[in-house]
Amino acid sequence: MTARQLSDALDAVLREHHDRLAVGSLTHQMTYRELDDASAATAREIAARGWRRVALKAGSSPRYVVSLLAVLRAGAVPFLVDPALSSDESGRLAESCGIDAAITDGDNAEADLTIQPITRSEPAPDLxxxxxxxxxxxxxxxxxxxxxxxxxxxxxxxAAWTEVSGLHADDVILCFAGLYNGLAFNTSLIPGLLAGASLWLPRGLPSASHVQRYVATVQPSILVGFPALYDGLARRAGGRPPMTGIRIALSSAAQLSEDTARTVAEHDGVRIADYYGIAETGPLTFDPHPRPGGGQGALLPGVEVRVVSPDGPGAEHGELEVRSRSMGSRYLNYPGEMERRITADGFYRTGDEGSMTDGRLRLTGRSGKHLNIGGRKVSAEEIMDVIRTHPAVRDCVVFGATNQSDTAVIAAAVVADGALTVEEVRRFCLSRMAAFKVPERIAFTDRIPRSGAGKPLAVALSALLTETRPAGGDR
Structure with missing residues (x-):
């Protein structure tokens, strides 16, 4: 491993801002000096064990930041894994990516993280x-x-994010997104550290009361979270005091409700920027002066977006292709897969649909088979593959729906032999995949409604969820 651009830049920041608060939770804070010392000690342990690829599978905390810096400073590569993934899923990733060790946590957010070696049966693919x-x-x-x-x-x-957001050392960032996620990684974790800002990392669900408690204590200038956080604040707007002092509120991953944006703006004087970014290309847009329903903002420096439509060049709406200076290189565990999504002139086919008007992006949906649930992009095909392995299931289709709170959830229509129940399907899924991938709404049917071309019919699938089915029904 010869490249150390990121590690060297972070090392310089640790030395420059020694006595400033770097990261914290309500029970544990660390200055840049303490972050420097703690990460250096862990880096020595990682280097001594000869680990070159280390997975971080933990919730957000100051210790997570220590571990990330330690892996980088040891000359190793950190693999940022969603802590919600099951042990089977994590094992498959470790095997396919050649991971040597994993840093994990338990229920105690403030306890030291645990480093464990991983035994693999296959040689590691080259980075x-x-x-x-x-x-x-x-x-x-x-x-x-x-x-x-x-x-x-x-x-x-x-750098692009810092430029458009005006991020600086005096900013206090309150980030409710997991640090493995692009929303946190690209707007809070790396930019915040490089700017010498203070990063606060709550644990637990972002309920309105939890958010309000942190806001009152930390007094952030930047608030970062998924749409569900702002939906909760909007629902409680009449029963809580207004938030003050927030100059930037960020939302991403799933589209923000216009009603939520309007309610928060009216109650708190906080306008939420619903920015656009994807894992493969990094952050792409930002609106410093957002308005409810105003779209995702203008392109960041170094970002290009074009609209591709069957109507040909000049179409106002279509699939988005993007090119940026922050693009990933490839999928390590799927050789050639990312390359097939990149055009000859370097644009990544996103699968998202939208339009560009006067240099501003407005998203309208997905053209592929992925669902956006609570800020996570979930493969419908992966979930269908799991459900279809149940011996009683003859067919199924997985799709997006909403629950009684009008929140986006995963739904499944299932054709099964015998008296299969909703609970049995969920237990079967939970034993094989992360909990966030398990369908919340499940309906049983005699056949999957499909078009003449064999494609599932969206309207008919939604109707199934409102019907009472004999084999367990929808819950």
Whole structure:
């Protein structure tokens, strides 16, 4: 491993901002000096064990930041894994990516993280020489794709974000997104550290009361979270005091409700920027002066977006293709898969649909088979493959729906032999995949409604969820 652009830049920041608060939770805070010392000690342990690829599978905490810096400073590559993945899923990723060890946590968010070696049966695939960080995406595959990022790509993403957001050392960032996720990684973790800002990392669900408690204590200038966080604040707007002092509120991954944006703006005077970014390319847009329903904003420096439509060049709406200076290099565990999604002139086919008007992007949906649930892009095909392995299931289709709270959820229509129940399907799924992939709404039917071309009919599938089915029904 010869590339150390990101590690060297972070080392310089640790020395420059020694006495400033770096990261914290309500019970544990660390200055940049303490972050420097703690990560250096862990780096020595990692280097002594000869580990070159280390997975971080833990919730957000100051100790997570220590571990990330330690892996980088040991000259190893961190693999940022969603902690919600099951042990089977994590094992498959470790085997396919050649991971040597894993840093994990338990229920105690403030306890030291545990480093454990991993035994593999297959040789590790080669990393590219300039890879410094690996992150994961569902991508176009049925299990997470491991995206290799060069240090320069990660720094380019941080630099572009810092430029448009005006991020500086006096900012206080309150981030409710997991640090493995692009929303946190590209807007809070790396840019915040490189700017010498203070990063606060709550644990637990972002309920309105939890968010309000942190806001009152930390007094952030930047608030980062998924749409569900802002939906909760909007629902409680009449029963809580207004938030003050927030100059930027960020939302991403799933589209933000216009009603939520309007309610928060009216109650708190906070306008939420619904920015656009994807795992493979980094952050792409930002609106410094957002308005409810105003779209995803203008392109970041170094970002190009074009609209591809069957109507030909000049179409206002179609699939989005993007090119940026922060793009990942490839999928380590799916050779050639990412390359097939990149055009001859270097544009990545996103699978997202939208339009560009006067330099501003407005998303309208997905053209592929991936669902956006709570900020996570989930492969419908992966879930269908699991359900279809149940011996009583003859057919199924997985699709997006909403629950009684009008929140996006995963739904499944299932054709089964015998008296299969909803609970049995869920237990079967939970034993084979992460909990967030298990369908919340399940309906049984005699046949999957399909078009003459064999494609599932969306309207008919939604109707199934409102009907009472004899074999367990929808819950």
């Amino acid at each position: 590219l020489p300039d890879t410094e960080v690996c992150r994961f995406s569902s991508g176009s595959t049925r299990t997470p794709g491991c995206i290799e990022f060069s240090g320069s790509a990660v720094r380019n993403a941080a």
